[in-house]
Amino acid sequence: MDKIGFSVKNMDRSVDPFGDFYSYSSGSWLKTHDIPKEKTRIGSFDELYEANMLILKDIAEKCANGKPDSHTERLVGDFYSSYMNENLAERLKFKPVMPIMKKIRDMESIEKIPSLLGELARIGVNAFFSSYVTSDIKNSEIYALYTWQGGTSLPDRDYYLNPKFAELRKEYVKHIKSVFTLYGSKPSYAMADAKAVMDIETELAKVQRTNVELRDDRKNYNKMTIKQISSRYKKLGLEEYYKALGAKSISYAIIGQPEFFDKLEKMIPELELNKAKAYLTWLVLHTYSGLLHKAVYNEYFGFFGRKISGQKSPRPRWKRGVSLIDYMIGEALGALYVKQNFDAKTKRKADELVANVRSSFAERIKKIDWMSEQTKKKALDKLASINQKIGYPKKFRDYSKLLLKRDDLVRNFQMAYAFEFDRDISRIGKPVDRNEWGMTPPTVNAYYNPSLNEIVFPAGIFQPPFFDANKDDAVNYACIGGVIGHEMTHGFDDQGSRYDKKGNLKGWWRKTDENKFKSKAEKVARLYGSLEVMPGLKVNGKLTLGENIADLGGINIAFDALKMALKKSGYKEKLIDGFTQEQRFFIAWAQMYKGKARPEESKRLVLIDPHSPEKFRGLIPAITHESFQKEFKELSKKRTIATKHDNVNLW
Ligand SMILES: [Zn+2]
Known part of the structure; x- marks a missing residue:
């Protein structure tokens, strides 16, 4: 270099x-x-990013291969080992996602969807919309819950709606179909399900605000009491959903885009159960594509890497692993990083x-x-x-309650995700930690x-x-x-x-x-x-x-x-x-x-x-x-x- x-x-x-x-x-x-095959862009930020990746790799490998000196080192080592164990992923295939797939399959009626959406959100799968916790922008001393438009997997609503992306949309449906086929669906079902997913996402894209509209914080601030939310979105069951998130006794939430949720209020109760299940199944497979066996990731890369971004080859596995650890338990990896850097x-x-x-x-x-x-x-x-x-x-995240395993990547992802998520939810209404x-x-x-x-x-x-x-x-x-x-x-x-x-x-x-x-x-x-x-x-x-x-x-x-x-x-x-x-x-x-x-x-x-x-x-x-x-x-x-x-x- x-x-x-x-x-x-x-x-x-x-x-x-x-x-x-x-x-x-x-x-x-x-x-x-020239832009390397595994990349979609290069520049100054990227040069330094790559140099940093080598340092982080070294840290992760030492944690994984040596005897850990601390809980922090153990977490990083366990996560990295589980990520790098490709053979295990090949053997397990879809087994690690079976428990969550069973819940989707067992959903008896569309009325049961709110609590399932909450359960999925806790493990990183955001269907239709998402929720997060941050300071209340009109009362910045306390944390509030925000519920936001979402539910689409292409990079922007334009990809669903603009004629110039018509070809990519066809490719996208093919991609979804291939993922369903890998998962074991018969080709004819896989195609029908892929189309159902595309229909749902397109409907969502139509009512999403544009990225320019989303820059208006005043318009995105719609504070509603839980009572108001329950009466405006009666059928959507947001209260049920909040309970499933773990937010049991909150007094209000901020609804980012009320008209988007008006649409959901009409759309979701009328969804055919099978189509809703196809959509949720797709989102699990899509969100977890990097955690499953190679065939799933390759299919993901073929569309989202190659077609959407022009990337020629996937990033090496270790880089994806280090990035994921930085994203999931970044203050553990970061604590080790700053010691030397x-x-x-x-x-x-x-x-x-x-x-x-x-x-x-x-x-x-x-x-x-x-x-x-x-x-x-x-x-x-x-x-x-x-x-x-x-x-x-000043103070790094206390991960002492988080326990990971060396040989269970999907579980590690879910545990680490839920750890952060639950921590956030538990702080709603409480004072903002300005040191974070x-x-x-x-x-x-x-x-x-x-x-x-x-x-x-x-x-x-x-x-x-x-x-x-x-x-x-x-x-x-x-x-x-x-x-x-x-x-x-x-x-x-x-x-x-x-x-x-x-x-x-x-x-x-x-x-x-x-x-x-x-x-x-x-x-x-x-x-x-x-x-x-x-x-x-x-x-x-x-x-x-x-x-x-x-x-x-x-x-x-x-x-x-x-x-x-x-x-x-x-x-x-x-x-x-x-x-x-x-x-x-x-x-x-x-x-x-x-x-x-x-x-x-x-x-x-x-x-x-x-x-x-x-x-x-x-x-x-x-x-x-x-x-x-x-x-x-x-x-x-x-x-x-x-x-x-x-x-x-x-x-
Ligand atoms: Zn800036």
């Missing part, structure tokens, strides 16, 4: 920076890197970077010309209140949580190419500084700005400022909406609005933070690899988003990913930055940049 991280070797200096800054910054890398020095440097980026953001807010002093004061107050979490949780993390420590990512007003940076991202103690400030401020600025800006994007400093969905803007914000945000949406991903396919400017605002804010804040840091350290201007600090900043920013995706994957991502494609994340914030032209003038033969975009800065 190449050494990952910023390098001028990734550049193509034969390209003019004002002509195509993306190729100028990453052209050599783009020319010399996050030190006090990195933590100190990270704290310093976050503090500098925060003060740079504050300075920018003070200077904004479109916002009243009154709203500015509140914005500054909110910024100062953002809680920061770096590295890993929503990402595991090895994760190469970061997030802003509006309802806790917090930014969170797992240990995983404090490594090259995002953070490198051996690199100059320009590179670190562009990369990890840019990520920090991005996450902070989320508190002030079109969604985050609706939350107050305590994390409640409650307005704090003066009306005139809010209107100005909206019209500026529309400009951002228009600019990105005009960008072409591939011929005939454009970025969805509305879906990606929040992320684009965060990228645009992130680069501004990080650039100012760099200037402040250089000034503070008394930096004497010198060229590194022939570039100034300012130039290296923009090149490193664009390089952070070097990347490629397969065409199938690009189409999928345009529909579901709230981020713009990497190319535009690298390019647009850089070339629209107020200092960009000035910094690259001498390196360009052109007078100005080729494609001029309006300055669309909000922050």
Whole structure:
């Protein structure tokens, strides 16, 4: 593997920076890197992800093969052993899912479905809709239960409804049929059942809100008492379902999309029992496809990997195993990971970077010309209140009550899933634990949580190419500084700005400022909406609005933070690899988003990913930055940049 991280070797200096800054910054890398067969995309996040996977593999193997020193090591070792035991999976075939299949088969009438749905949800199978527990966004101090639209397995409702996916839909029905056939259905039954599944999912897709509509937290917040729920959804039996989840004495729930459940209220009682059973059977087989024998996984991969995403070959089994453990018992694996991979020095440097980026953001807010002093004061107050979490949780999850086996993968999955699920359910109505993390420590990512007003940076991202103690400030401020600025800006994007400093969905803007914000945000949406991903396919400017605002804010804040840091350290201007600090900043920013995706994957991502494609994340914030032209003038033969975009800065 190449050494990952910023390098001028990734550049193509034969390209003019004002002509195509993306190729100028990453052209050599783009020319010399193909997407590996097992992947659907590559880029900076992915390079680090792969490097991390090797570390996690090593940990998992040691736990599995050695004598465990702790309960944590035993859990990781047992889970990994059970996953890697392919021979056992081949011998058992469908046996591990028989108990749950029996329950589906034995369902006497459609009226019995609510409690079965609850039972399935506890082991990771979400039919028709799903439920989860998180802070109540209008009362962020306590946990609430949310019930949300769902029930479909294709990546987005468009795959069911848009004529351009007609071919894939046919393939999907064939795939479902093949899975039923493997499971032992006669071909004619398998086909009828596959069609029944497709009919149900298509009906659900029709009434699902779009991903753009789902970005409106106010519309998705419909608090109802259990009494109200029972009277509005009489036949759906949500109360029964909640009891089966273990939520026996809750007073209210938040229904994400009431009209979706209105539809279910009519649809489910009229479903033929056999069709309902086919649908549930399919969902179990689909959800558990990675846990069963090879034939099932290969069938899954043939459709969801190859056809949907353009992936050429499956990821090696060990990678799938490590990913699953990270997903299921991530704080066990993560506790072992940070022992070797996050030190006090990195933590100190990270704290310093976050503090500098925060003060740079504050300075920018003070200077904004479109916002009243009154709203500015509140914005500054909110910024100062953002809680920061770096590295890993103060206290890791207590898994002492979770017991796994070395030779029962499906059971391990169910036990670990139910462990988390029950833990969540038991906290409904109780105070929110502000020390908890929503990402595991090895994760190469970061997030802003509006309802806790917090930014969170797992240990995983404090490594090259995002953070490198051996690199100059320009590179670190562009990369990890840019990520920090991005996450902070989320508190002030079109969604985050609706939350107050305590994390409640409650307005704090003066009306005139809010209107100005909206019209500026529309400009951002228009600019990105005009960008072409591939011929005939454009970025969805509305879906990606929040992320684009965060990228645009992130680069501004990080650039100012760099200037402040250089000034503070008394930096004497010198060229590194022939570039100034300012130039290296923009090149490193664009390089952070070097990347490629397969065409199938690009189409999928345009529909579901709230981020713009990497190319535009690298390019647009850089070339629209107020200092960009000035910094690259001498390196360009052109007078100005080729494609001029309006300055669309909000922050
Ligand atoms: Zn983001």
